[in-house]
Every structure is written in structure tokens, then in C-alpha cells.
Amino acid sequence: MNLNDKVAVVTGGASGLGLASVEQFLAKGARAVVFDMNEEAGQALAQKHPGKVLFFKVNVADEDSVQHAISTTVKEFGGIHVLVNCAGIGAAGKTLDRDSKALPLAAFAKTIQVNLIGSFNVARLAAEEMAKNQPDADGQRGVIINTASVAAFDGQTGQAAYSASKGGVVGMTLPMARDLARYGIRVNTIAPGIFDTPMMQGVSDEYRQPLIAMVQNPKRFGNPAEYGSLCVSICQNAYLNAETIRLDGGIRMQAK
Known part of the structure; x- marks a missing residue:
């Protein structure tokens, strides 16, 4: 996909990996739409790039919130x-705490709701719009990139909810790609x-x-720009x- 003048929606795009992705897309000539709960940071980003960036305060797990932002983006x-789905939360909690009390079910459910259901919610509504695009010479209409971990x-230890939510994102990659293949949408x-x-x-x-000691090479944390660069590469490699x-x-996380 040639990204020049294309429209990229990035959830969680006001900071971190999402912001790095927005910056990489803008550098390739795309326009960016930021869905985020941080209104101050999102508005500042849109003001920095007038005509190139739109911002919407969006709760990715709320159907009406996402639908409104998607519809307005298209208009x-x-x-x-x-x-690019980057929005997520990283709450931790053991199945049983140090007092042998069970993790509150609401805490587990919230992580699944935001990280997994939120990702699917935005992906399904974005795909509905992508399916209306004119295909390129390779039959391509769109690209969806989800973020696992x-x-x-x-x-x-303590990541049962988070790991389950991100494992769900991994698990839906192949079936979603199969679902959307007929429309020329890659996942x-x-x-x-x-x-x-x-x-x-x-x-x-x-x-x-x-944490750095668990990384094989290079011996450091990742640079967010490296994540954004991979997003661009995925889009460009049909x-x-x-x-x-x-x-x-090459990191392999230890138990704790």
C-alpha cells in the first residue's frame, strides 16, 4: 500500500507506541486519526498538524463512541x-493475592473489555468502511494492525488478565484475516x-x-519509533x- 494521502486510524494514538505510529504515517504522507481518552494530548497533536490529524475522544470498548468517531472520520x-489498535490497559493482579483472596472478577473483565473486546470493536467497524474502498492493483482495500504483547x-506472575486479553488478540488474527480476505483487507x-x-x-x-537483562539483542528497551516503522512496513508489504x-x-519473560 502506498500510504501517501491514505487515512490511518490509530487508537491510543496520543502517546507511546500509538503516537510513534502516527508520526511514522505522517512522515509517509498519510493523514492520521487519533482515538484516545487523553483529550489534552490528542487535541494538542491535532493542532500541531492542522488538516493532517483529527482527534476524537473515544472509549474503544463502547460501540456508540467508536461508531461516532468512525462515521465522522469518513465524512x-x-x-x-x-x-492500528494500540489502546489498552496493563493492570496487574494475582489470581490469589498474598492474603489468599481471589482477584475481583470486575478487574479481570475490565482488562478483557478494553484490550480484547475494544480491539475487535474498532476493527470490525473500521473494516466495514475499508470494504467500501476502491481496490488497488493488488486488490487491496485496507490493513488492520492489532497490538498484542x-x-x-x-x-x-500477576498477568493472568493481561495475558488472556493479549492472547485473545493473537488468537483472532488468523480468523479475522480469513474473514476479511474477500474484501482485500489484511490483518x-x-x-x-x-x-x-x-x-x-x-x-x-x-x-x-x-527487564533489560532479559532482552537478548540489542540490550535495551525498544524505541517506539521501531514499532511505528514496523506498522508502516506491514502496510507496504502486501x-x-x-x-x-x-x-x-529476543526477550523471553521470566516468571517475575
């Missing part, structure tokens, strides 16, 4: 060609390791160093479909 930018495979998933996002920059070296790609420096 203002004419269509949707790319979706290495926790889908190497979940640590891939990125499973990032630990990236140097603002959240990680705020923690101490005492916490960071053991033969890459139904795949989950670990982007993690």
Missing part, C-alpha cells in the same frame, strides 16, 4: 485505509516486548535493569497477512 477525510506467550498483529514509553521512563533503574510478529529484541 471529514473520505474513508479509512489503515487501522509478549505477555500473550510469556505471561508473568496482522504486533506483539511488542518492553518499549521505552513515557511509562517506562518514569520507573527506577532498579526496576528497569532486570504479502504479509495473518501473522503475529514479536518485536522484542
Whole structure:
């Protein structure tokens, strides 16, 4: 896909991996639409790139919220060609805590609701619009990129909910790609390791160093721009479909 003047929707696009993706798409000549709950950061991004970036305050797990933002995007930018799902939460909690009390079911359900159901919610509504696009010479109408995590495979202590939500994202990659193949819409998933996002920059070296020690090569956290660059590469390589790609420096997470 030639990204020039295409429209890329990025959930969680006001910060972290999502923001890095927005910046990479803009650099390739695309227009970007940011869905995020951080209204201040999202509005600032749209003001920085007038005519190139739209912002909507969106709860990805809420059908009406997403539908309104999708419909308005199509009205203002004419269509949707790319979706990158980066919105998510990372709450931790053991199945039984140190007092042998069970994890509240509501906490588990919220993580699934945002990370898994939210991703599917946006993907299904974006796909509905992508299916209306004129196909290119290779029959392509759109690209969906979901974000899982290495926790889908190497979940640590206290990550039952998070790992389940991200494992679900991995699990729906192939069937969704099969569902949408007839429309020329490709579906891939990125499973990032630990990236140097603002959240990680705020923690101490005492916490960071053991995590970096688990990375094989290069011996550092990922740069968010590397995630954004992979999103662009997935869009540009029309033969890459139904795949989950670990982007993690070879990390294999230990139990804790």
C-alpha cells in the first residue's frame, strides 16, 4: 500500500507506541486519526498538524463512541485505509493475592473489555468502511494492525488478565484475516516486548535493569519509533497477512 494521502486510524494514538505510529504515517504522507481518552494530548497533536490529524475522544470498548468517531472520520477525510489498535490497559493482579483472596472478577473483565473486546470493536467497524474502498492493483482495500504483547506467550506472575486479553488478540488474527480476505483487507498483529514509553521512563533503574537483562539483542528497551516503522512496513508489504510478529529484541519473560 502506498500510504501517501491514505487515512490511518490509530487508537491510543496520543502517546507511546500509538503516537510513534502516527508520526511514522505522517512522515509517509498519510493523514492520521487519533482515538484516545487523553483529550489534552490528542487535541494538542491535532493542532500541531492542522488538516493532517483529527482527534476524537473515544472509549474503544463502547460501540456508540467508536461508531461516532468512525462515521465522522469518513465524512471529514473520505474513508479509512489503515487501522492500528494500540489502546489498552496493563493492570496487574494475582489470581490469589498474598492474603489468599481471589482477584475481583470486575478487574479481570475490565482488562478483557478494553484490550480484547475494544480491539475487535474498532476493527470490525473500521473494516466495514475499508470494504467500501476502491481496490488497488493488488486488490487491496485496507490493513488492520492489532497490538498484542509478549505477555500473550510469556505471561508473568500477576498477568493472568493481561495475558488472556493479549492472547485473545493473537488468537483472532488468523480468523479475522480469513474473514476479511474477500474484501482485500489484511490483518496482522504486533506483539511488542518492553518499549521505552513515557511509562517506562518514569520507573527506577532498579526496576528497569532486570527487564533489560532479559532482552537478548540489542540490550535495551525498544524505541517506539521501531514499532511505528514496523506498522508502516506491514502496510507496504502486501504479502504479509495473518501473522503475529514479536518485536522484542529476543526477550523471553521470566516468571517475575
